Amino acid sequence: MNIFKLSYRNTISRPLSTSLSLILFTLGVGMISLLLQINRHIQTQMENNIKDIDMVVGAKGSPLQLILSAVYHIDDPTGNISFDEARQLKKNRLVESGIPLSYGDSYKGYRIVGSEHDYPNMYDATLNRGRLWQSPFEVTIGATVAKTLNITIGDKFSGSHGLIAGGETHDDHPYKVVGTFNTTNSVVDQLILTASESVWYAHHQESSDDASHKDEHGTQENHKKNTEHDITAMLIKFKSPMGMIQLPRMVNENTNMQAALPAYEIGRLFNLMGVGIDTLSAIAIVIMAVSGLSVFISLYSALKDREYEMAFMRAYGSTRWQLVWLVLQEGLLLTLSGFLLGIIFCRVGLWMVSELLETNYHYTFSGWVWLQEEWWLLGTALTIGLLSSLLPAIRVFHINISKALANA
Amino acid sequence: MDDMFKTQSLFFAYNESIYFRFPDIELTAGEDLLILGESGIGKTTLLHLMAGLLRPKSGSIALKGTSFESLSLRKLDTFRGRHIGLVFQRPQFFNALSLSENLLLIQYLAGKKQDIKRVRQVTERLAIDHKLKEKPYNMSQGEQQRAAIALAVINNPALILADEPTSSLDDKNCMKVATLLKQQAADTDATLIIITHDQRLKNLFQNTLEL
Incomplete structure (x- = not known):
């Protein structure tokens, strides 16, 4: 039993708000990652095929x-x-x-x-x-x-x-x-x-x-x-x-x-497609922001109910930093699993798009690669996790144990 | 023999009109004390001071020769976890965890080895070992009260502080809990202080202090 296990158990003991945060996060990450992947696949396919054709x-x-x-x-x-x-x-x-x-x-x-x-x-x-x-x-x-x-x-x-x-x-x-x-x-x-x-x-x-x-x-x-x-x-x-x-x-x-000229025409095509991709990216970013908000609300409202529990932990010897870490971990756990689910969601979606292209256009996506941009996506996910748990963590740090215990 | 636990001219003030002065307390290892007082007289404040959850405005507290004033907040948290066991009026637990996980976590928080054998031993003595896998909020009130005692004694504390442990219990359970607390304290040679307004406990303790 340790702080990590406790944060994990706390997270799954609130199934509703946890799943809401997870679903939103999965959608946001999945959409962005899917867009990045499809964009890359189309671009490499297009460029692969232009080859020596001027x-x-x-x-x-x-x-x-x-x-x-x-x-x-x-x-x-x-x-x-x-x-x-x-x-x-x-x-x-x-x-x-x-x-x-x-x-x-x-x-x-x-x-x-x-x-x-x-x-x-x-x-x-x-x-x-x-x-x-x-x-x-x-x-x-x-x-x-x-x-x-x-x-x-x-x-x-x-x-x-x-x-x-x-x-x-x-x-x-x-x-x-x-x-x-x-x-x-x-x-x-x-x-x-x-x-x-x-x-x-x-x-x-x-x-x-x-x-x-x-x-x-x-x-x-x-x-x-x-x-x-x-x-x-x-x-x-x-x-x-x-x-x-x-x-x-x-x-x-x-x-x-x-x-x-293939290079010119394809450039033009990408410019047209770019508008659509930008719009979808914007929607995905909004979804991610909302999911960050929902992680925050979930942690903050859970904290209200758990103020006593936090004071209780202090009473039994845990330090303030351990409590801060507990809250941060819960936020990170949510966003990180949301990120992983999002990546899985993206890969499944990619497979489905690939199947669709295969039947309709006899085109397949090949090569499952981890994109540079997906590291950025991971970074963003972790930042959202940190930011949304920051305020609850600060509150936990300054908790008045005596008052919290007396009010229980 | 040195005093196990000692307070000297404790004074605490919430503001200019609400302030408390407490009588000095001196206890040796294994000694019990019942502190009686009506509501609003500062019972809980005194308990929190003795547990190091509140800092007194003046006066001093020492447990096993360590004075609380000399400890930083962080060190005081750790010291409390290792040496003080607390029983609250309403039993409280980590709701996401089972009883055994609750006990293991408390060992972990105090920086002690997580010892499932010790967990079994304590719960057996309190006759709740068959509930180890259960979530505490699913247990009966009596079992919860005993589980709360288990949390307090799991780390072999030198001082056990109980805040109104019996006020919500009927006569039979009141006596049972008080006896269990005394027994547990005696088993580990711990000093026990119970703060309550419950006059029923008066006869069980030789040392009493009226606030």
């Missing part, structure tokens, strides 16, 4: 949509561009490399992307099993795709038209899995990669079969000239920062294509 070239439309669809594969493509025109751009002296992407089909919600081997190489994707695609209709699949769809080397499937599951299937051209990638924590995990030709062949056939597809794909050109191919976007890496200044303007003014 500029994206695609059909004219919303630049943000182009970035979201070509870099993150979470939005619909803006349309198609001519492969020849995009290839011309690769010859520019400011361009180091350009990776063509052709997409628009999917399998059970996972996107089928036609590209070159440079694309997985850019994300340092290594093969888990099998090999990269060599000929049309061979595919190499990302780790998440392999895991969730439970498909492996040798399996065959037909892609469906459009980017959501349930579209019309291209049954004439089944894809064959020839390899799987290791987890890269990038967009590659969620993709089915194949040769650009696969996508072309699948669609040329259809364009001639069924002219109604041409509008959605904007493939009027290649309908007439089968030798000329379309792609959806091209990921460009600059040789020098000069490219940043000259190329986007050049592309936007002189070609039928649109150039968008």
Whole structure:
């Protein structure tokens, strides 16, 4: 039996006010921590995926949509561009490399992307099993795709038209899995990669079969000239920062294509999201402040009932500092357990958000890390605990034992 | 033999109109004293002075040769915990703790070793050892009064001070509690002082002092 045990027992002997303080504190800490974690996850995911992509070239439309669809594969493509025109751009002296992407089909919600081997190489994707695609209709699949769809080397499937599951299937051209990638924590995990030709062949056939597809794909050109191919976007890496200044303007003014800078667009997106995150943080901070107040009220009102008990402790030899410590410990115990519960709450919430993203966007959060900011959160929690127990502690320090005992 | 407990010309004043002067007390180890007085005469004030809970305006108190004036507030708290056992009019406990935890905590507060054997021994003698796991507020009034005595004697104090320990009890329980207190004090060779207005106790004590 010691002071710590006593403060613990005192705390649980007031179940109602203790749970109120705990719930409020848990909510406050949990919300802030959840916001911090989600923010970090999104930022690292976003930055991970930008990698070496300085500029994206695609059909004219919303630049943000182009970035979201070509870099993150979470939005619909803006349309198609001519492969020849995009290839011309690769010859520019400011361009180091350009990776063509052709997409628009999917399998059970996972996107089928036609590209070159440079694309997985850019994300340092290594093969888990099998090999990269060599000929049309061979595919190499990302780790998440392999895991969730439970498909492996040798399996065959037909892609469906459009980017959501349930579209019309291209049954004439089944894809064959020839390899799987290791987890890269990038967009590659969620993709089915194949040769650009696969996508072309699948669609040329259809364009001639069924002219109604041409509008959605904007493939009027290649309908007439089968030798000329379309792609959806091209990921460009600059040789020098000069490219940043000259190329986007050049592309936007002189070609039928649109150039968008991922870093700029994502920065803009974060600015928009920031408003929402700031509002939620403010609410969470208010909740934490209220919970601090409730800890204070709980301790202070308990103290009134326990003034006798405190005097009694003094009468039996405990010093004034022991009483102060007792009250401080009760405050710290409450806030510290509130903090721990909040962190658990946050991790559970994070897992749920991750599951939600997985089903809706095929995105997962990876890596459970302790953030620097969470140490600050711990510091804040302890400060709140100290502050809210300070006044009761001062009162206990100056207690008049004789009077308190006589009044009992 | 030296006096175990001694007070000299104690004077205490709450303000200019409420003040008390107390007669001197000298007791040897194992000696009992019953202090009788009507309400408002300063009984509780005297008890708090003797327990070191209040500082006298003038005069001196010494227990086992240590005078209270020479001790700092902190040292006085510790000294009281080690050497003085207190029984209050209304039994009070740490409500969040069981009886045995109450007793262990009191050993801890006095800076003594937490000794469950001693806890058992004391509660057995007071016939409440079957209640060790219970919360004191769930016990009967008689058991609570005995538990309060257990708290007072657990640390083998040299001086046991009891403030109206019997005033709320019926005749039978009054005698029982008073006898128990005397017995416990005798067992540990402690000096016992009971302050009360309860005239029923008069016959049990040889030393009485009327305020």
